[in-house]
Amino acid sequence: MFDFGISTSSGQLVIHEVVTALGESLKSIIIALLFSYTIGTAAGIFSAKSRRLRKLWNRMEFIFYIPMIVFSYLVLYLLDFTGIDFLSNIRYVFAGLVLSIYPFYIVSKSVDKTIAEIKNSDFFSFHKSCGFEESQIWKKFCKRFVIVDYLSFFENLLIFMFGFIFFVETPFGIHGMGYRFVLAIQRFDYPVIIGFCIFSIILFSVIGILIETIKMRIDPRVSYE
């Protein structure tokens, strides 16, 4: 029922193509998510602690707005220059790194902002005056804020990554969703194009609903609203 027809170029079921491509794309997307959340959190904490770092961070901000295709080309050329075999599985790691540049910035900025907001909030100073230590307050009360914060832009990050993944997959030669989408456009393979679009929209809607449900469980303010 949901096979989206047959590809005019390969003769395969579109759903089969979509699922295979999704598996390929997920390899670099998971690496990108891991990188952006772990390193981004660390960078956010550091910039919240040090003013100098924050200043430097703000000055270098424009780098994160440069389209990722620019980084893809530069990384690919550097890999060739240094003699690294970019056709091996290591390409997923580099593709993930390029893909995570902008999400990394978003995560670090968000962590920095959340830390500043929590530190200035009334309940933080109230608990501090009650005799709690900062680490205790963070452990007991603030974990939830950070998770809610992470969840709030998780969907947007995924949309960004899936949306612009062809900027990474085409140069790196990863046969994922982006690469196949570009091929389908070039070959006027309409069933595949429409299949990819509908599948992505369904996927993001489901992810959105899941995230909202998790948010409702974690954050009581959402269910109250």
Added chain:
Amino acid sequence: MNKIIAKINFIFFIPFIFLILVYIGYSLFIDDSAVFNLAPPSFHHWFGTDLTGADVFIKSINALGLEVLTLLIVMPVIYFFGLITGMILSYFSNDRIREFFLNLIHYWVTLPVLLIALFLLILLGAGQKNAIIVMIFIYIPTQALYVYNQLETVKKNEFFIAKMSYGFSKRYIYRKHLFPNIRDGFTNYTLARMPEIIMMNLALNFLGLGVQPPASSFGRMLFDGLSFMYSAWWMWVFVVLTLILLFLYINKVLMVALRGSI
């Protein structure tokens, strides 16, 4: 601050204009009848030539012009229509209609914008004109949502209730009091979308759905350069450098200058 921005503007623009003038002058006096396919950068072809023998520098200038033109069309249109739609949503007090449109916009915002743009562009047909129309169409809802949220925040202020109790008409209050309150924030928000619009244009052109040959665009030039990544590096290196400079200029100079003048 303005002096610094003027200085940076000078640093960016004067050499750029000088280079173009020198290049044009040089091409007027030199016979360019011989076509050199994939010629590396030389005194005659500063950025080299591509597979068809076209000068990469001239193509880059054309592509830059296209980006500027796209920005000049898309930004004012999304500003105007976003403002109007947001104001209409906030103005009418029929909750059902408002909720319906707000839910629609909220749902729209959560969808992958680029995929929708691609889908629409495939339906409409490739071409820069259609790409611009699609970009305008997909950016208006987010613009409207911003305006609506800002208006709702401002409406909670006491001056709004006071003006209403004085008996001023709603239209008058929206025009004379609410709009001036949100104008600066909304202009900044629209200006901040400049890199986003360029990125979208780049993506559409990279996929071959934007401007069609023989006209050139950065996205298409990058895609063409991919096949010659190592053998003819000049086909993409200069495009990449131009893009980095363009984004540096937009973020560090143009947006700061425009914000300063608001």
